[in-house]
Amino acid sequence: MKGINMTVKSFLEQHPSDAICLMTPCGYVNLTAESIPKLLQGQSIYSHLGVSGSQQEISSAEILEQEFCQEPQKEQGIWYAMTQSPAPVMSMQMQSM
Numbered sequence: 001m002k003g004i005n006m007t008v009k010s011f012l013e014q015h016p017s018d019a020i021c022l023m024t025p026c027g028y029v030n031l032t033a034e035s036i037p038k039l040l041q042g043q044s045i046y047s048h049l050g051v052s053g054s055q056q057e058i059s060s061a062e063i064l065e066q067e068f069c070q071e072p073q074k075e076q077g078i079w080y081a082m083t084q085s086p087a088p089v090m091s092m093q094m095q096s097m
Contacts, residue, residue, distance in 0.1 A: 004071055009064035011072065012036050020079035024066060026058045039063065044068060 008022070018034040027047035031039065039045055039060050046055045065086055070082035 004037075004068050006068050007064065007086075008066045008068070009040070012040060012064070013067065014045065015079065016040075018074075018079055019077070020072065020081065022063075023082045024058075025085055026062065027054070027056065029058070029063060048068070 012020075012031070016036050019032045019033065020036075022029040023033070024047060027049045029045060029047045031045070033041050033046065042060045044057050044059050045063060047058050066083040067086050069084050070080045072079045074080075
């Protein structure tokens with residue numbers, strides 16, 4: 001799936017006081033105006049698989065570097081979006097082949 005070239009970090013920096021629900025490769029992540037600054041400062045967060053007891057800790061770097069698969073949508077004051085891991089960067093040597 002092709003992303004829109006926007007990282008979670010850049011989106012959160014533009015919308016630090018908005019709530020956002022993300023569907024990530026790590027599970028679902030719910031962020032609030034209180035949790036966003038902590039995440040941006042390097043604090044890890046928890047994701048879940050949509051069932052009780054399925055929480056797992058995720059590093060801030062892992063979430064912040066993810067890219068949106070599509071433009072985030074805002075509904076009733078909450079952003080919703082799906083993210084993906086960033087595409088691997090090809091080295092200059094690989095690109096010249």
